[in-house]
Amino acid sequence: xxxxxxxxxxxxxxxxxxxxxxxxxxxxxxxxxxxxxxxxxxxxxxxxxxxxxxxxxxxxxxxxxxxxxxxxxxxxxxxxxxxxxxxxxxxxxxxxxxxxxxxxxxxxxxxxxxxxxxxxxxxxxxxxxxxxxxxxxxxxxxxxxxxxxxxxxxxx
Amino acid sequence: xxxxxxxxxxxxxxxxxxxxxxxxxxxxxxxxxxxxxxxxxxxxxxxxxxxxxxxxxxxxxxxxxxxxxxxxxxxxxxxxxxxxxxxxxxxxxxxxxxxxxxxxxxxxxxxxxxxxxxxxxxxxxxxxxxxxxxxxxxxxxxxxxxxxxxxxxxxxxxxxxxxxxxxxxxxxxxxxxxxxxxxxxxxxxxxxxxxxxxxxxxxxxxxxxxxxxxxxxxxxxxxxxxxxxxxxxxxxxxxxxxxxxxxxxxxx
Numbered sequence: 001x002x003x004x005x006x007x008x009x010x011x012x013x014x015x016x017x018x019x020x021x022x023x024x025x026x027x028x029x030x031x032x033x034x035x036x037x038x039x040x041x042x043x044x045x046x047x048x049x050x051x052x053x054x055x056x057x058x059x060x061x062x063x064x065x066x067x068x069x070x071x072x073x074x075x076x077x078x079x080x081x082x083x084x085x086x087x088x089x090x091x092x093x094x095x096x097x098x099x100x101x102x103x104x105x106x107x108x109x110x111x112x113x114x115x116x117x118x119x120x121x122x123x124x125x126x127x128x129x130x131x132x133x134x135x136x137x138x139x140x141x142x143x144x145x146x147x148x149x150x151x152x153x154x155x156x
Numbered sequence: 157x158x159x160x161x162x163x164x165x166x167x168x169x170x171x172x173x174x175x176x177x178x179x180x181x182x183x184x185x186x187x188x189x190x191x192x193x194x195x196x197x198x199x200x201x202x203x204x205x206x207x208x209x210x211x212x213x214x215x216x217x218x219x220x221x222x223x224x225x226x227x228x229x230x231x232x233x234x235x236x237x238x239x240x241x242x243x244x245x246x247x248x249x250x251x252x253x254x255x256x257x258x259x260x261x262x263x264x265x266x267x268x269x270x271x272x273x274x275x276x277x278x279x280x281x282x283x284x285x286x287x288x289x290x291x292x293x294x295x296x297x298x299x300x301x302x303x304x305x306x307x308x309x310x311x312x313x314x315x316x317x318x319x320x321x322x323x324x325x326x327x328x329x330x331x332x333x334x335x336x337x338x339x340x341x342x343x344x345x346x347x348x349x350x351x352x353x354x355x356x357x358x359x360x361x362x363x364x365x366x367x368x369x370x371x372x373x374x375x376x377x378x379x380x381x382x383x384x385x386x387x388x389x390x391x392x393x394x395x396x397x398x399x400x401x402x403x404x405x406x407x408x
Contacts, residue, residue, distance in 0.1 A: 015172050020279070058356035079171035099281030104404075105180040110172065146278050146407025 004154045007033050011084065015110040018149065020100055022142045023117045025154030030086070030117065037084045042071065044089040061096040068102045077112035090116045094141045100148070116142060175227070179276050179403045182235035188243045189251045195236040197254035205237065205257060212241055213264045215396055234274070234401050240265065241399055242272045271389050273300045274401035290378055291315070293400075297385060305393055312388045316374045317361025323370045324348065332369055339367040 004025065010016070011033065023030055047067035054060035077083040085107065093099065103114045118138055127133045142148045182191040197205065211218040222230050239248060240261075249262040275296045294314045301309045313322040324336060333348075340348045340363065352360035364370055375381045386398055 015175070018176055018278070056354065056356045056359065058358045079174075094281075097281060100279030101276070101281075102279075104276060104279040105178060109176050109178055110174050141281065144281070146280060146404070 002150060002152045004029055004033055004152065006150070007152045010113075010150070011037055015079075016082075016108070016113045017110070018104060018108045020103055020108055020114045020116065020148045020150075022139075022148040022151045023115050023153070024120060024139075024151065027117070029154035030115070034084060034086070034115075038082060039084045039086060040075065041086045041088065044068070044087065044092040047071065057096070061098065064092065064096055065098055065102065068098070069106060072102055072106040075107060075112065077107070077109070079111055082111045083113075085112065085114045087114055087116045090118060090142070091138055094138055100142075116148065118142065177231050177235060179231050179235055179238075179274060179401070182232070183238045183242075183272070183274055185243055185245070188239040188245065189247050191232070191235045192239055192248055193251040193253070195232060195253065197252075197257060201233065202254055202257060204233075205240075206260075208237060209240075209257075209261045209265060212268050212270065212397075213261070215268070217397065231403055234403055238272060238274050238399065238401055241268070241270050268397075269395045270397050270399040271300070271393055271395040272304065272399045272401070273297050274399070274403075275299070276403040276407075278404040278407040280407070290381070293382075294385075297389075301389075308389070308392055311392060312385070314385055315358075315361070316365055316376065317358045319374045320361040320364035320370045321352070321357050323373045324364055327373065328370075335369050336364065336367060339363075339369065343367075 001024070007021065007023075010019065010021070044064070047064055048054070048060075049063075054063050075083055075085065085103075087103075100114075100116075108114055120135070120139070124135075125133065143151055177191070181187060208218075208220060210216075222233065224230050240252070244266060249258055252258045252262075273293070273296050277292070280292060298309075298314055301312065313319045324333070328336070336348050340346055340351050344351050344363065346354070348360070348364075351363065365374065375384045389395060389398060
């Protein structure tokens, strides 16, 4: 796992190379690292239309995929206007098996980079016996083959 | 001899050029001419294009594996190839920088209609299960139908779930429908129609598959399934063939 210096070095580059970073650090450290960048935020939850919520999982997946693609196609980063897209509620990408395909297909390139934030609980939570909680589920998903290109934290 | 200053011989581009093309973007019809225009055909690359074009012109099915080092231009190669095989804009062939290729193939390829399924495997997510590549291919065929031929989208069932749903709606006998009704009422406390409406076609089809009722009707084997898809798309869409292009295979 890499430290925040690696993120700062990456952000300073003139061009990027289909980079999707999994950020495991604090919001404050991320904000500090991004202070000089043209940043946009995307909360995956905001892609749902609150007035027209999907009826089932299948519908939710299809709508989320369409909205995400449209959002990313609309961003159009260029050499003069590079964009770092900070993605929140990434768990929904896992929940609906969307992966990171849309980001790689429509956004990440020389001038567009994605940072997926993943907050992990500092201490083990005491879940009821009926709840099975897999603390590594999201981390394992996003660090699988062909998924996030780098994992960075502010620790160390 | 007086040496020239380096800055008098070369000039620095005002902006860094785009060097990592995205396959999804460069094969859009709006970007096709630019993609082709920027492609430089070296002698060895020309030979590769000829090999693929010959197969297309003679309607001969064939698979090719593209392997080259990082940054060699694999995606640009694939994008140019796809554009020349699927789009019929006259300006496209005029943009080809290689005279021989243009003279030899512009006309014959104008008569070939290929249905494209071009995608990258990067960022696909977990590939668990032995049939995951089959599922990915099915999903990408669906995606291409939605984008390129929305008129065919609902007419062609592709996945096991869709085939089960199609079977229930169009082929099942009254006895089989009664069996399905009994299964859904016992398992889901709903009629098949109610369950389909509430949970969608995929979940409905999954339950039908679980019931075992459409057994033998789902074209479960890889070859059988893809023969069916090929037949449906080429027949209903009036295509000569399907063009599958898979980029970033190592990511899977």
